[in-house]
Amino acid sequence: MSGYYVSSYVKKKAVKYLSITQFEPTDARAAFPCFDEPDFKATFNITLGHCSYLNALSNMPLKERIPMLKHEGWTWSMFETTELMPTYLVAFSVNDFQGYAKHTSCNQKRVKFTTWAREASIREQLKYATEIGPRLLNYYEQLFDIKYPLPKMDQLAVPDFSAGAMENWGLITYREAALFYAPDVSSEADKQRVTNIIAHELAHQWFGNLVTMSWWDDLWLNEGFATYIATLGMEKMCCKWNAYEEESLDNMLAILSTDAYCSTRPIHQPVTTANQIGGLFDPITYRKGAVIIRMMHMFIGDMAFRLGLNNYLERHAYGNAKQEDLWQALTQIAHDHSSLPKDLCLQTIMDSWTLQKGYPLIKVRRHYANKCAVISQSRFQLQPEQQPSARQDQLFEQKRQYCWFVPISYTSELAHNFNSTAPSRKFGCVARQKASRCRCGCVICLENEWIILNVQLTAPYRVDYDSCNWRLLIDALKGLDFQQIHVLNRAQLIDDAMTLAWTGQRSYALALELLSYLSQEREYMPWRAALDQFLPIYRIVRQTDQYEIFQKFMLCLIEPIYKQLEGMREDSKQRHHVVHKTLIASWACRLQHADCVKSAMDYWQQLISARAANPVPPDLRAVVYCTAMRNGKAKDWQLMWELYCNSTVASEQRLMLQALGCTPKECLLQRYVQLIFSRKSLIRKQDALLVLGSIIRNEIGYRIAKQYYMQHFQLLYKYFWPNIRELASLLVHFSQQMSTEQELQQLTVLSSSRLLQRHTSRSCQRALEQAELNLAWRKERLLQFIGCLNT
Structure with missing residues (x-):
């Protein structure tokens, strides 16, 4: 799923093919000869040859279609010349998709906004993306006070796509689950996720496309800004989501955890090889980048922030920039508006956050x-x-003064x-x-x-x-x-x-x-922080004889909020925060709360006997499906697999794939692992990590997946190549479940592979560090923790 590659889908029992590109960071060279670096910007004249009944798409609008001489039924599609841009933003596709268009007036210029997808994905699933995209584009034009420079914007849903989405200028490509929203099937959380991804990719049309980082060590100028600006876009689109605060908290909690490891890295990370560049697409670039941009926004003020961004974008439009250029543009405006002391410049402040790791x-x-x-x-x-x-x-790091x-x-x-x-x-x-x-x-x-x-x-x-x-x-x-x-x-x-x-x-x-005050807490964000903290403890304690004490404590802790949110009852009027309700219900059922499990199994039985619409509330399906697999029989697992195979809604398919990993039955989990890698697998390669992650989070599935990893490493290496980062990320998933000396020794053997160390040494270090921390906590603080629960 990199370079110029083939994707496919089934239509009326026949396999249909399409071509698509994914060039970031360094795979344009796999499609055409080029200086494949971000500061080599050029204009591109793209022509695609294809069967006449197919569509051809690229960054710019189609200029003309010319019949191929001596090749009846074939056509040349010639596109308008692009703006100056780097090779990694070039995109093109040949497909038989349908497009759903909507014109939007951006700064008195009509921009054709079209969303493309295979015909099997009904129009209803594309309606939301087709409507929210133009609204976000208009908002960003007002926010940056710079018009979107291209005459069109295409969104393309790709059946096989390794990333969530890719911001190609004028032709954004998406994984189907990142673009589709089915009102009667998808949850409110799915809607927020789709909005966030579209907002992120459209923000890139300015941060990354109009102004591009000079080299990959400043990738965060692209991804950090797009992540943060997306929260502003979401807040503007729907204030009831409280997206600005909740997304900001989500990023902050992730970074306070991730960036506290010895194996972390600075935001600005020098790189010299393609493998090193790939390693930059991580939470430090996206989430920490967003966190420090929010910090800067809040201490220089909104006016200086907006005018400073306009200054930066105007100054470097169609060119490249370094982080020093951003600090200079923002400092100038902040001084003019007296929102930053004259004796300070932003580079002095912000370099301490971008050039050194940790916090x-x-x-x-x-x-x-x-x-x-x-x-x-x-x-x-x-x-x-x-x-x-x-x-x-790590010894060296301890001597350094931060x-x-x-x-x-x-x-x-x-x-x-x-x-x-x-x-x-x-x-x-x-x-x-x-x-x-x-x-x-x-x-x-x-x-x-x-x-x-x-x-x-x-x-x-x-x-x-x-x-x-x-x-x-x-x-x-x-x-x-x-x-x-x-x-x-x-x-x-x-x-x-x-x-x-x-x-x-x-x-x-x-x-x-x-934490005892939580008995009267009704807001989502404190509960989110608390349950995030209990998750690593849960993973360790569930392997010990003290689990019943922990289970009893947690059930007492969440009982008041579970009742206040009306448990597993459908909230048709959305009186309660949907994400909060799902969070509490998932924990209640995980801890075998009697009412939660019974309600989930009742919903499952209704689904089994239903002949028409799915009776399970969309916002509770993740909880119901996993609980049904955890407490059901083998026939329930088989039914869920059949539901997955017959589903046409991408978000629903994701839920089902994750739920199948919740079963405690070893034979089913072993079968599930093998299904991923079978020759005619119905699990797409893009979903392999999703499935393996769900199995590893399962206490029994963890052991099965670990054994499979050890016995079939060469097969897995070949399967994931060239995205070896995905293979290494499984080690981090494993390490989160480990808390014994024996497991640490096993992980040491797994992570010592030269094939992994060559590409992903930081992931291997992180996994080892996580396992060591778990082991130390179990030895030194488990009994203290349990003793506090007893009192």
Whole structure:
């Protein structure tokens, strides 16, 4: 699924073929001779030869079709000359798809916006993408104050596609599940996902296409911006989703976890080979890039941010840029609007976030008699410095002194200002030395009241308060007016307390007492943070004799919110947050909550006996399907497989593939693994990781998949080639389930393969680090954690 390749689908029992491109990052050279680097921009004149009854698509509109001489029934399709662009954005396809067009007026210019898909995908599934795309395009033109430069925009749904989507200029390609939305079948979460992906790819038409990074080490200028700008687009399209805050929290939680490993990397990462470039398409580029852009947006203000982006895009339009060019353009505007001190430039601030890996832990130590607080910083790692690893790279990292320019925003019990996210103190590289702390002005004066740093979770850092301030915060959360603390900061307090307890820097007694306030919490984001923290603990504890204690505790914890969200009852009027309801229900059924399991099995029985429409509410299908497989019989699994084979809705197919991996029956799981790689598999190659991931998350499936990986490594290597990153990512999935010495030894053997090390050494290091952390937690903190549950 790279270069210029063939995809296929079945239509009336006949196999139909289409051609499609995927050139990013360095596969245009597989289709035509070229200098395949982002700063070699050129115009392209593209001509495709094909059977006359087929469509031909490319970046630009069709100029003319000419019959081929001496080849009856064949045609040359010639396209208009492209704008200046890099090779990785060139795209073309020959297919027999249907197009659904809609014209949109962008800056007084009519742009033809067409969504293409195979005929089997009925018009109804394309309607949403056809409508939301032009609206997003119009919004971005207003946001950037720069018109979309091409006369058309095509969206193409490809049956076989390795990525989620690809931002080719004027011809965006998508995996079908990323573009299709069936109103009566797809869930509200599916709708949000489709919106997010379309918003991301359309944002690329400016960030990446109009202005392209000079080299791949600045890939985050493309992907980080598209990820962040997509949250603004989603918020504009549907404010009821609360997309800006929830997507921002999602990115933040992911980075606070991912970037705390020794094996992480800087956002700006030098690369010299194609394999290294491929390794940049990871959460650091996408999510951390988005997180620091949001941080910058919030401390320079919306006006300076918008005008600064316009300045950057206008200055480098149709050319290339480095991150220094972005900082220069934004600094100029921020100084003009007095939103950044004249003695500071953004490059000084932002280089500390892009050129070094990880993020800081801010320690707040209050002197209550003097009514002040002193803050300091050090790099936060899940493997603390007092527990050095034997690996030399980690020993080296522990000797290095990290320092960030941190935007310090805070509020207190009396001030109670969660609306102002601007830094309350001047920026400063808050070093460990006391003199440096004072010189940077990071001493906070206040009364004997609670204090919270990082208002609305603006910047990627953790905060550890002194014990007394933690106690004041716990008392505030357990009080009746706990909602006076902003919902993002409630999520932050949960995430920080539980993570500090995981590393042993704070006790589980403190963390669990803080979490006890959840009995009165009704908002999604704090629950999301809490359950994210419990997931790695669940994976470890379920392998031990203490699981029943954990299960009982978790059921008591979620019982109030499960009832408040009306359990598994269909919410036709959407009185409750759909994603929240799904999250709580999935945990309830995973923990064998009696009502949840019974309701899910009742829905499943209704589905089995249904002769028409699926009776399972779309928003609960992921929970129902997995629970039915977990608690059902072999015939239920076979029925789910048949439902998958007959489904024509891509999002529904994904749910079913994941649910099939939930069965505890070894024979079925072994069969499922083999189905992935069978010669005539009905599981598309693009979904192989989805299926394997669902099997590995299963306690029994994990062992089966691990054994298959060990015994059939050469087969898997050949299957995934050249996307060896996907093969290595399975090691990370395995490591999340590991917590014993024997498993760590097995992982060491698996990750030592020269074939993997050659392409994906960072993934191998991450997997080993994860397994070591799990093992250390099980040895050193499991009993402490269980003891706190008992009390």
